[in-house]
Amino acid sequence: MLLIRCPWCGEREETEFRYGGQAHIATPRSDVDDASWARFLFHRDNPAGPFAERWVHIHGCRRWFHIVRDTLTHDITRSYLPSESPEDAG
Amino acid sequence: MHPNEHALHNPEFLWRNPDPKPSYDVVIVGGGLHGLSTAYHLARNHGIKRVAVVERGWLGNGNAVRNTTIIRSNYLRDESAALYEHCLKLWEVWTEELDYEILFSQRGVLTLNHNLHEVREGHRGMYSNQLNGVDSEWLDAQAVKEFCPIVNTSADLRYPVAGGTLQRRGGIARHDAVVFALARAADRLGVDLIQGCEVTGFDIQRGRVTGLVTTKGRIGAGKVGLVGAGRTPLLARMAGIEVPLQSAPLQALVSDIVEPMLPCVVSNALHVYVSQAHKGELVMGAGRDPYTSYAQRGSFHILEDQMAAALQVFPIFGRVHLLRTWAGIVDVTPDASPIVGITPVEELYLNCGWGTGGFKATPGSGWVFAHTIAHGAPHALNAAFSLDRFETGALIDEHGASVAVH
Numbered sequence A: 001m002l003l004i005r006c007p008w009c010g011e012r013e014e015t016e017f018r019y020g021g022q023a024h025i026a027t028p029r030s031d032v033d034d035a036s037w038a039r040f041l042f043h044r045d046n047p048a049g050p051f052a053e054r055w056v057h058i059h060g061c062r063r064w065f066h067i068v069r070d071t072l073t074h075d076i077t078r079s080y081l082p083s084e085s086p087e088d089a090g
Numbered sequence B: 001m002h003p004n005e006h007a008l009h010n011p012e013f014l015w016r017n018p019d020p021k022p023s024y025d026v027v028i029v030g031g032g033l034h035g036l037s038t039a040y041h042l043a044r045n046h047g048i049k050r051v052a053v054v055e056r057g058w059l060g061n062g063n064a065v066r067n068t069t070i071i072r073s074n075y076l077r078d079e080s081a082a083l084y085e086h087c088l089k090l091w092e093v094w095t096e097e098l099d100y101e102i103l104f105s106q107r108g109v110l111t112l113n114h115n116l117h118e119v120r121e122g123h124r125g126m127y128s129n130q131l132n133g134v135d136s137e138w139l140d141a142q143a144v145k146e147f148c149p150i151v152n153t154s155a156d157l158r159y160p161v162a163g164g165t166l167q168r169r170g171g172i173a174r175h176d177a178v179v180f181a182l183a184r185a186a187d188r189l190g191v192d193l194i195q196g197c198e199v200t201g202f203d204i205q206r207g208r209v210t211g212l213v214t215t216k217g218r219i220g221a222g223k224v225g226l227v228g229a230g231r232t233p234l235l236a237r238m239a240g241i242e243v244p245l246q247s248a249p250l251q252a253l254v255s256d257i258v259e260p261m262l263p264c265v266v267s268n269a270l271h272v273y274v275s276q277a278h279k280g281e282l283v284m285g286a287g288r289d290p291y292t293s294y295a296q297r298g299s300f301h302i303l304e305d306q307m308a309a310a311l312q313v314f315p316i317f318g319r320v321h322l323l324r325t326w327a328g329i330v331d332v333t334p335d336a337s338p339i340v341g342i343t344p345v346e347e348l349y350l351n352c353g354w355g356t357g358g359f360k361a362t363p364g365s366g367w368v369f370a371h372t373i374a375h376g377a378p379h380a381l382n383a384a385f386s387l388d389r390f391e392t393g394a395l396i397d398e399h400g401a402s403v404a405v406h
């Protein structure tokens, strides 16, 4: 079980949250070509190492936020607001 | 000393364990079941002589021996039914063909339905299976009780059993024995099985693969097949290919050894899937963790949830002890169907995305992938399972048929 820090509520058990996959994916314009649209819909980075991802505090404040979690160790190094970038978050 | 005692404790070596040669006609990356099956079929069906399998750990360290060994072919879509049924037909002859005891047991796979919606979906799947020549029948709650007496069919369950579909030809096999059988069979056909050899890069010249960079040096290759299961995204990235996969932990567990009590495989949408191994342990699979991971470790609460559901359906399990739990990293695609075919890099082929349910596909996956590699184009059975379907939109949605993740 992960302990996840919601930026609004603090540290809570993973079962209070839902996973939202990779963070910072921009929605392309609707007139992009099929390849770009497929990339947007289906392709995620899947790195072995630090990964910026979205979670929602579904059984808490019900707000979305981002964390940086290492996919090899599950260590969470950052928790930050959706308006922030992974670099400038504390 | 019994005359065979030495042979019992020191069985013959099953393969040679050679060092890599400078080059091969085909190099398969990944010594799990699908990689071994591919190499075996390259030699057996296509007479390709210079084939190697390179494996970063030991043969079958990954999902090959971490799965719950459920075999069935009752998938919903025409393309899937054809592919998985081909696999099941091969299982039916494999013990003899591989000349090895793999404990393939067609004890039936019973998929329980717990409400009206599931009953309708169960029937839809059953009719679709029947149209595709895949055996499937409906059991009402009473017939379920007769077929598998330890299922709790009482009406006061939170999710009472409404009935279920049964594929009698489904069942289980012993996964590590299948690894041994395939490794021996491939080795005998001249395939080099190279362990402790991690691929760290590819030589790609003018869009065509010519070799691999490995921890045992450079290996030249006419053709390369990637069969890395959960680690496929990392391999594909080395070759500059994007694959629509998520790697995530899937857990399973075994109990201590108990008296025979479970005559078939039972699964349902509550994420209970269980069978009793030949030795007597109950083998159960859990749901998968939602997040991306390469850690081969899952969360305890997933197991807890699954045990709660198991105890509802099988109250008799209340006295059973949990012995071991583990996880494998599964490669999940957006449509819950595999990707088997060509890639944008010439002579580089991809076999992945079997996710939570590829054990059952071991024979046919290797069969069609070997064909694809040998001919440079897919077999009719895997043509639809192409990488470009995510661009064309011709997805093969099997979320329903693989809902209980095996």
Ligand SMILES: Cc1cc2nc3c(=O)[nH]c(=O)nc-3n(C[C@H](O)[C@H](O)[C@H](O)COP(=O)(O)OP(=O)(O)OC[C@H]3O[C@@H](n4cnc5c(N)ncnc54)[C@H](O)[C@@H]3O)c2cc1C
Residues within 6 Å of the ligand: B029, B030, B031, B032, B033, B034, B035, B054, B055, B056, B057, B058, B059, B060, B061, B062, B063, B064, B065, B066, B067, B068, B069, B070, B071, B197, B198, B199, B200, B227, B228, B229, B230, B231, B232, B235, B250, B251, B252, B285, B326, B327, B328, B329, B330, B354, B355, B356, B357, B358, B359, B360, B361, B405, B406
């Ligand atoms: C808990 C669990 C339960 C499951 N239950 C079922 C079930 O009941 N029924 C079913 O049909 N399926 C089931 N599955 C799915 C099934 O196990 C997989 O789909 C299947 O085993 C994948 O094929 P494989 O055996 O070739 O994979 P693996 O054994 O994982 O083989 C991939 C190999 O590639 C190697 N590799 C990776 N990267 C490199 C590299 N860079 N260089 C060299 N080698 C590399 C790995 O070391 C590994 O040995 C389950 C899976 C899990 C984890």
Ligand SMILES: [Zn+2]
Residues within 6 Å of the ligand: A006, A007, A008, A009, A010, A057, A060, A061, A062, A063
């Ligand atoms: Zn919160």
